[in-house]
Amino acid sequence: MNTLSCLIVDDEPIAREILAAFCAHIPELRVVGHCENAFEAKSVLTETPVDLLFLDIDMPELDGLSFLRTLTQKPQVIFTTAYREFAVDAFDLAACDYLLKPIPLPRFMAAVDKAITTLNKATQNRNEGHLTNCVTGSDNSLFLKSDGKLIRIVKSDFLVAEAIGKQVKITSETKLLTVTIPLSVLEQKLTGAGFVRIHRSFLINVSKIDYIEGNRVYIQSTSIPIGEYYREAFMKQIGS
Structure with missing residues (x-):
């Protein structure tokens, strides 16, 4: 920790x-x-x-x-x-x-x-x-357990993950699913360039950002808050 x-x-x-x-x-x-x-x-x-x-x-x-x-x-x-x-x-x-x-x-x-x-x-x-709910498929994909099924998410399609209580809602280009894992576990599985925590409840794919306005990131018309604690590191990561 x-x-x-x-x-x-x-x-x-x-x-x-x-x-x-x-x-x-x-x-x-x-x-x-x-x-x-x-x-x-x-x-x-x-x-x-x-x-x-x-x-x-x-x-x-x-x-x-x-x-x-x-x-x-x-x-x-x-x-x-x-x-x-x-x-x-x-x-x-x-x-x-x-x-x-x-x-x-x-x-x-x-x-x-x-x-x-x-x-x-x-x-x-x-x-x-929770590790059994999150299985690495390859360098390009991730298998996540949802509704009793292991569902493949292509990492490059990943848009945003939102922690809601004990669950995480994941939105990709092609899928919307809810999994019962901590956001921190998903963050570990997506460690690498392009995936960043911008709020205690949100993890995003930087390559999918449309624009940033004030303290919010916009991805395909979805507004995502930037947490004060994460803002400085995030802005450095994107070179601003």
Whole structure:
């Protein structure tokens, strides 16, 4: 795993600053936001799912434990709190770790290492489980399992793939199909010149781009957003 997106949730500004400074020491971490309460965090997570959540417990209106119980899709969670007495409840919620304030940097780094290990294992298991749905046919084609059939996609015909939940919708010049694989697995199978991730949910064939306008790519009248995190690398790749 190259980077982990993480969100810091704490009602104390100094605590948020310390955690952000700690995160800056770890290249694998990319902080996507700082929230001062659970409601702000809920809004961010609705728009931007994250890999790792640094979560305070004692917050106004909705405490960290109660907030975590509201999430249907739970990221890895490292609780950051001044209170020892909530540790059992935290681990009952499958927390990755429980850090007591003031948090020493070495202890913080150990907790992050644990989260990275857990996430890497989960990713490996998912990918291994999905490999049977994605079989390399040749240098020019790919076989993808859809509706119980292995369907051949010619790589040069590939237009765009869109991740929708646990499935990927693939559009080519001649076919439209939905497969149950992570977009990252498809990206690995299409590694090479011409195929690029431009958004966390979109993979495209650069050779099929008609034009780019603002933060969107257009392929055969289909509008595809360019994610802020991917924009710089994408523009460099196309020489702009």
